[in-house]
Amino acid sequence: MKISSSNRKDSRLLKQLQKGNKEAFNAIFEKYWDRLYIYAFKIYNDENICEDIIQEVFINLWENNKNYQIENLEAYLFRSVKNRIANHIRDLKFTELHEEVINSIYLFNIPSEELEYNELKSGIFGRIEALPPRCKQIFLLSRCENYTNLEIAELLKISKRTVETQISNAIKLIRSYLGNEN
Template sequence: MKVLLDDFDKQYIAAIKNGDKEAFAQVYEHYWKKLLAISFQHTKNKEMAEEIVQDVFISLWQRRSKLEIEHLSSYLATAVKFSTFKMLDRTRRQEMIRDAVLPKDDHQLDEEVIDARFLQEYVDGIVEKLPERCKLVFQLSRKEQKSHQEIAEELHISEKAVEANITRALKMLRINLRRVGFSLFLFLFL
C-alpha cells in the first residue's frame, strides 16, 4: 500500500510542479479538512485555522517549482503544524505586548496606540544613531519644541547649522522609515 501512496504523491507533486491547477485543486479538496482539523486542534479557533490552512496552500502553489517534496501528506501536515505554532506564537507575543503597554485594568487594546508607540520607539532608535550634534539639535527642535534661533543660541551655532542638522536628521528618518514602509507615518509624525 505504501508504494501506491508514494506513486499518488509523486504524480500529484509532479503535476503541481508543472502548474497543473486541476491537480492542485484535487490535492486541496483531498487534504483541506484533515489539515483544518490539525490546525483547529491547536488553535481552537475555526477562522484562524482556516486562514492558516489557506496560507499553507497558497505557499505551496507559489513555491511549487522550488519545493522538494517526497510525501505530500506529511509535508502538508508539517507545514500546517509549523504555521499554526508560528501564528499562536505571534498571537501570544501580541497579547504580551498589550499587557505590557496598557495598564493591567485596561485590556481594551487600541491598535493605533500600540502602532504609535512602536513607531515612536523606532524613530527614537534612529535618532539615537545620529551624530551627536545632529541628534541634540533634532531633539531640541522636536521634543522640546525650541525654535531654530533658540537652539542656535543655546548651542552657540548658526541658525543655518541648526537647519542643516534638522534637515540631515529628517533625511535619515525618511530613509530608514521608507525601508520599513512608514513613509506615511513619517509625514504624519513630523
C-alpha cells in the same frame, strides 16, 4: 519499504503541480483540506485562524512548488500547518485589553482554595513571627528582602556561617509547622 498507492498518487499530483497544473492542485486541496483543518483545529481551536493557516499553506504550496523537493506530500502539509500555527502563537501580541483581562482574573476559583491558602500563609507568617528575634531578622532579610548571606553577615557584623545556620534553623522550624499541619 513499500510505497502506498496514496503516496504514488501524491507523487504524480506533485509532478503535475510543478508543471503548473491547476487540476492537480485542486485534487491535492480536496484531498487534504478537511484533514488539515481538523488537525489545525485540534491544536489551536479557532475556526478563522485555522482556515487562514490552511489557506496560507496551500497558497505557499502553489506559489513555491517548484522551489521544494517534497518527498512525502502528506507529511509536508501537516508539518507546514504545525509550523504556521507555532509561528502564529509565537507572534501573538497582547493588547492592553488582553492584559486587563488577565490581570483581573481572580486567582482562586473555589472559595475553599482561597481559605486554605490564607490559612497556610497565616500559619507560616505566624511561625516566622515566633522565631527567636535574631533568627527572624536574618530569615526576613534573606527571604523577604533578598539579601545574600554575605550581605546579611556584613550588615549584622556576624559570620556568613552564622547567617547560614540561622536561616537553616528558621527553615527547619517552618517545615516542622508544615509537617504538623498536613
